[in-house]
Amino acid sequence: MPQSRRSQISLADTPYYHCVSRCVRQCYLCGVDQLSGKSFEHRRGWVERRLLELASVYSIDICAYAVMSNHVHVVLHVDIKSANSWSLEQVLTQWHRIHKGTLLTQRYLKGERLSGAEIKAVTDTAEVYRRRLYDISWFMRNLNEFIARAANTEDECTGRFWEGRFKSQALLNESALLSCMAYVDLNPVRANIATTPENSRYTSIYSRLQALKGNSKISALLPFSGERNQRNIKEIPIRLTDYLELVDTTGRIIRDDKPGYIHSNCAPILSRLGISQVHWQALTSHFEKLFSYAAGCEITMRGFKQNTNRQRARGMKNAKLLSCAC
Incomplete structure (x- = not known):
C-alpha cells in the first residue's frame, strides 16, 4: 500500500x-x-x-x-x-511569480488600501503560501x-x-x-x-x-x-x-x-x-579577485571581449585556469 x-x-x-x-x-x-x-x-x-x-x-x-x-x-x-525569514511582501511576490494568488493578495501588492479584515485575510493567505513554498x-x-x-x-x-x-x-x-x-x-x-x-x-x-x-x-x-x-x-x-x-x-x-x-x-x-588541484584551489578560493566582469577560458573570454567591444579583458591570465577542454 x-x-x-x-x-x-x-x-x-x-x-x-x-x-x-x-x-x-x-x-x-x-x-x-x-x-x-x-x-x-x-x-x-x-x-x-x-x-x-x-x-x-x-x-x-x-x-x-x-x-x-x-x-x-x-x-x-x-x-x-529562509522561507520563515521572508516578509509578507516577499512571500506574496514569490508566490505570484508562478500563481495568480487571490484578488486581495493582488490588491495588497499593488499598494491599494485594505481594511483591517482584508489585511488579516491577506496575512493568513500568505502563511499558507509560505508553507507551500518549502x-x-x-x-x-x-x-x-x-x-x-x-x-x-x-x-x-x-x-x-x-x-x-x-x-x-x-x-x-x-x-x-x-x-x-x-x-x-x-x-x-x-x-x-x-x-x-x-x-x-x-x-x-x-x-x-x-x-x-x-x-x-x-x-x-x-x-x-x-x-x-x-x-x-x-x-x-x-x-x-x-x-x-x-x-x-x-x-x-x-x-x-x-x-x-x-x-x-x-x-x-x-x-x-584541464584543471589541476592547485589551479582549482585558487579558483574556488579567490574567484571574485581573479576575474572582473566575466570569467571563462581564453576562447570564451576573447569572444566576450569582442562581442562587448571592450579593449581589454581583465583576468585573461587567470582564464588559462579555466580550460575549454571537454
Missing part, C-alpha cells in the same frame, strides 16, 4: 530528498520514441528550465538533477529557515503539471502524462546525499547515452561544468563547499573537485544491470577538463 507523503518527508530528520517522476504513457517525455521514430529531445530543455525557475521561486535548492527519456531525477534541499509536493506539482500541459498540447491529446505520484527518498546523512547525487548525475552514462559526465547534457554536473567555463549561470544550484566565499551560506558538504572525482570513479565501475560506464582508457576527469 502506498505510504502518505507525510510519512515519507520529515524535515526534522533531513532537508535532503531524492524525487523521481516517471511517464505513464508509451510516448516518451524526451529523446526518440522507438515506436514512432519521433524525437522529443527538445522537451529536456523544458524540464531543465522549469526546474531552475522553480528553484528561484521556492525556498528549495537543487543539489542534482538528470532529465532522462521517460523520467526525471532531482535531489532537493528544503530551506525552511513543500516538496507543491514543488513537484508545479514541475509536473507544467510539463504535462505542454506535452499534451504538443501531442494534441489529453489525459495523464505522469504516474500518479512521484517517488520520494529521504537522504539522512552525507554519504546518502553524495551517493544519490552521483547516481543521478551518472544516469546518462549508465544508460549508455553519454560517454562521460561532462558530456551528459541536461544533468546538474554538466550545468556546473558549463558554468565553470563561463558558458552559463547556475545560481539555482546549491553550491559545493568553498565555491562561494560567503559566511553562513548553504552548501553541499564536499569540494567540487572531490565530487567530480567521486562521480568519475563511480562511473568506471561496470554494472551487470546497466549497459554504460566510463571506459578505463579515459583520463581522470580533472585531467580531461
